[in-house]
Amino acid sequence: MNHKIIVVGIGPGDPAYLLPKAQTTIENARILVGGKRALVDYSHHGVHECAVGADISGVLAFIEESLAGDDVVVMVSGDPGYFSLLDALRRTFPLEQIEVVPGISSLQLAFARLALPWHNARLLSFHGREPLTEELFRSSDAVIGMLTDGRNNSQTIAVRLLACGWRDEDIMYICTRLSYADENIITTTLGAAKMDAGIGHGVIIVCAHEENV
Template sequence: MKIVGVGCGPGMLTKEAAGAIAGASLVYGSARAIALARDAIPPDSEVHEIADYRSLCTLPDHAVVLSTGDPMLAGLGYLPGEVVPGISSLQVASARLKVPLARVVVVSAHGKDHARAIAGAREETLAGRVVFLIADPAFDVEAFAAALPPETRLAVCEDLGYPDERIAVGTAAEPPVPRGELYVVVAGEF
């Protein structure tokens, strides 16, 4: 099986990823991942939207599983098989905000205990690191901001790589508010 990162937005499919997809006869992915890779999927491929993520490890060896962004950043890289990396939201947010990746620590709140994620992100921020927080639609940016010193810079990075990409920067005292459901939060000195 191949787990292929399709990038976090349109036009971010790497040549290696496109080649892996072009040779696929069986493709699985979320609706978003399939849409991002659509031009690389052969017309005669059998394409399935993932209905049960737990059953992915039972797919045949010739299956290609599409993962949005990069499979190793809160993606499907845990599955058995070869991983083909993709351009992640971490890379795009770091480039847009001009934050060196070596200064960044990743905290995932996506589908996780938000209070625990906020506590971990607060600790990392207080230690002087820039936090890249992977949010989900239920994540409360204001609760995160309230846990930080008021002068801490915050950025909400939405729809990275898409035509309606938006990056709003503020502080913990006046945090930016997400407009949609597809976003990450960057906190610290950047």
């Protein structure tokens, strides 16, 4: 158990948002695991790679085999603590064998772009999962930050929230391609979003209208 799994958050996408500690860890890695895009961005000469895809069990087996000879650096988008491969690693390997280098999450960047505090926000994910109905309730000061995918997008989420007591006039921010040159943030309302074409694969932040008067 001498070798470690070092889980590195690589941020929202643009390397400018990669923390120096994360960059140094990746540059010094001899075994590197990550998504295909991350490997294209951060691979270097002499590193042994494994791309993360649908076969998570295969990735875990690669990591286990590789630990016999060296540390394994696992790159995950955003921050490792928010819906990443870290969950599967914790279920598979001893906790004392896992080290985590945090990163800037897309949710964190979205709140920053809006100059909106997020200490009281409810953070959820519609990315490949379904939040519980009780997590979607509205209150006068409610703020919800959500990851989205192609199926769960601005239109479907607006309909879902309105069915949970939210109001047409409540504000929705649709944030896509965060940190990239073509970053886009749309400000709309739930009432308008339910009628518009859905936009997914990003971050949505919804605020009760009282917070925006």
